[in-house]
Amino acid sequence: SSIILDSAADLNKLNLKFDFIVVGGGAAGAVVANRLSENPNNSVLVLEAGISNAGILDIIVPFFSPRAVPNTAVDWNYSTTAQVGLGGRSLAYPRGFVLGGSSSVNDMVYTRGSKEDYDRWANITGDDGWSWNQLIPYMRKNERFTPPSNETTEKFNPAVHGYDGINTVSLQGFPTVIDSRVIQTTTELAEFPFNLDMNSGYPLGIGWEQQTVKNGSRSSSATSYLASQFISRPNLHVLLHARVTRVLQTNSNNTFRTVEFVQDLAGEKLTLTAEKEVILSAGSIGTPNILLHSGIGNSSTLSSLGIDVVHDLPSVGQNLTDHALVSVAFLVNSSGTWEDAERNATLAAEQLAQWNTTRTGPLIDSPTPQIGWLRVPDNSSIFNQFPDPSAGPETPHYELIFTSGFFGVPPPTGNFISIIPAVVSPASRGSVKLQGNDSLSAPLIDPNLLGSEVDLLIMREAIKSALRFATAPAWQDFVISPFNVNSTYTDEELDDFIRENAGTVFHPSGTAKMSPKGATWGVVDPDLSVKGLSGLRVVDLSIAPLIPAAHTQAAAYIIGERGSDLIKEAWGQI
Numbered sequence: 001s002s003i004i005l006d007s008a009a010d011l012n013k014l015n016l017k018f019d020f021i022v023v024g025g026g027a028a029g030a031v032v033a034n035r036l037s038e039n040p041n042n043s044v045l046v047l048e049a050g051i052s053n054a055g056i057l058d059i060i061v062p063f064f065s066p067r068a069v070p071n072t073a074v075d076w077n078y079s080t081t082a083q084v085g086l087g088g089r090s091l092a093y094p095r096g097f098v099l100g101g102s103s104s105v106n107d108m109v110y111t112r113g114s115k116e117d118y119d120r121w122a123n124i125t126g127d128d129g130w131s132w133n134q135l136i137p138y139m140r141k142n143e144r145f146t147p148p149s150n151e152t153t154e155k156f157n158p159a160v161h162g163y164d165g166i167n168t169v170s171l172q173g174f175p176t177v178i179d180s181r182v183i184q185t186t187t188e189l190a191e192f193p194f195n196l197d198m199n200s201g202y203p204l205g206i207g208w209e210q211q212t213v214k215n216g217s218r219s220s221s222a223t224s225y226l227a228s229q230f231i232s233r234p235n236l237h238v239l240l241h242a243r244v245t246r247v248l249q250t251n252s253n254n255t256f257r258t259v260e261f262v263q264d265l266a267g268e269k270l271t272l273t274a275e276k277e278v279i280l281s282a283g284s285i286g287t288p289n290i291l292l293h294s295g296i297g298n299s300s301t302l303s304s305l306g307i308d309v310v311h312d313l314p315s316v317g318q319n320l321t322d323h324a325l326v327s328v329a330f331l332v333n334s335s336g337t338w339e340d341a342e343r344n345a346t347l348a349a350e351q352l353a354q355w356n357t358t359r360t361g362p363l364i365d366s367p368t369p370q371i372g373w374l375r376v377p378d379n380s381s382i383f384n385q386f387p388d389p390s391a392g393p394e395t396p397h398y399e400l401i402f403t404s405g406f407f408g409v410p411p412p413t414g415n416f417i418s419i420i421p422a423v424v425s426p427a428s429r430g431s432v433k434l435q436g437n438d439s440l441s442a443p444l445i446d447p448n449l450l451g452s453e454v455d456l457l458i459m460r461e462a463i464k465s466a467l468r469f470a471t472a473p474a475w476q477d478f479v480i481s482p483f484n485v486n487s488t489y490t491d492e493e494l495d496d497f498i499r500e501n502a503g504t505v506f507h508p509s510g511t512a513k514m515s516p517k518g519a520t521w522g523v524v525d526p527d528l529s530v531k532g533l534s535g536l537r538v539v540d541l542s543i544a545p546l547i548p549a550a551h552t553q554a555a556a557y558i559i560g561e562r563g564s565d566l567i568k569e570a571w572g573q574i
Ligand SMILES: Cc1cc2nc3c(=O)[nH]c(=O)nc-3n(C[C@H](O)[C@H](O)[C@H](O)COP(=O)(O)OP(=O)(O)OC[C@H]3O[C@@H](n4cnc5c(N)ncnc54)[C@H](O)[C@@H]3O)c2cc1C
Pocket: 023, 024, 025, 026, 027, 028, 029, 047, 048, 049, 050, 069, 094, 095, 096, 097, 098, 099, 100, 101, 102, 103, 105, 106, 107, 108, 109, 110, 111, 242, 243, 244, 245, 281, 282, 283, 284, 286, 287, 290, 505, 506, 507, 508, 540, 541, 542, 550, 551, 552, 553, 554, 556
């Protein structure tokens, strides 16, 4: 009996009390709901603003992930403020509006980040529980590593994976025209070494992508942590179309266990009170938005917006950090790139039929067969001007994402591949702010992409690196020429190219960041409880004090796993 409900009236009829109310059924929220409801004595409710994930082809078929967002029914359909670092452009800023949250709409790349990334969290928070070594058990609780049955260990290191976790992680199952050339390049150009497994804590080098795909379909937090065997627990309920507008004081002044929500944007405001705790898992945009509308934030800014201040916490919504990317496209002399099916409806229909009938073919994989993680050399003049923004010498400054097709809308003719550099240890910081006191209006989202000069300089180097990669002998009978940028560009021309073309990897983090217990800055303590309040915790990527140099879903899952244990610990359940 599935207990996913659509209407609060149906929930009320059940006449239940809930120990824990989880706000947002995304990557981290679904983990919390699953782990807390393992204990049959805990009654757990998830309030998810978005829709059901069931039956939506664009989020089930891995290769269709770029169609899932932006501007669809499963997207919050946000956009950013004008980005200074991008020449004043505003970008679409998708977030999953669906059970599973952004894990239901993301591109399925699964990367943990570096050991140094998490050790830096431990240093900043003063809690060694956030160090890499202590988080390994939580990485393994998340991961059910399931390489294709014919896969050898030439593509991964079996020793670093979890095999009994809940979320399936696999390797690409269908070959692409770039695979052998990318790997051959690692034997030809010393600056691009092969890395057998980028999830070992030591990501530097070029290697095979690991992806959240199970038997040819997306594995999201909704299909894994909220799979039927879990959602059928009598002590776990999920209410969809339930958009939390505020958390409210319960009884005493500093206790916040009551949530206010709406099901219909024009409808009445409903409230529910948790017996034990409310857990905000609404993500790096949703969580600060709820806190600010609740009067928890910078008191003078809130007052000026006409919001009653209940708790002065100036860091709420600050520290928004994201990864910028830009695509370097190459014209190639080969068929077998994405453009073939993009320009041929018959071929596209055949591929879908193959996926439908046998879960084989090109649609079973995310669009990213290989990835590289690289550093600007230590002796670069960049570091005479700016401190190194990375977590340490084993942590990348930038990433190269390899695809066997044109990233974005392809030109009318020609076959393409793309190498997509991204700045993964950025210095730029932005913010989530309110535009007014209407709790249903969209917040002002400023990721400040490439807003710090050092990030722009690193992006320049990353583009040059992508261009050098494609000059290896491995590409000589394949690449005809770079298509949208080339090695004759001056630094000024590169900067113009970046500002005109850069976008986001969709990794907003850090807007409710952790700090040491007792610190006057930060939003949550290392146990993820909101500073100065009781009954209220945050468990999602917003608590990251610094963005990991990685695609961020693994971090969100890890936070969900450790966060669940911290809650159980607080209630004497472990
Ligand atoms: C287009 C896209 C591509 C991406 N690609 C990758 C990738 O390939 N690899 C990778 O590792 N990461 C990727 N990411 C990022 C990754 O998915 C996120 O970092 C991760 O999902 C964050 O987890 P979270 O739990 O913090 O938030 P989310 O997963 O976003 O969950 C937040 C949930 O809260 C709900 N919510 C928000 N506000 C409210 C409210 N007021 N009331 C009730 N519910 C609310 C949302 O609807 C959502 O379900 C991508 C993201 C996007 C958008």
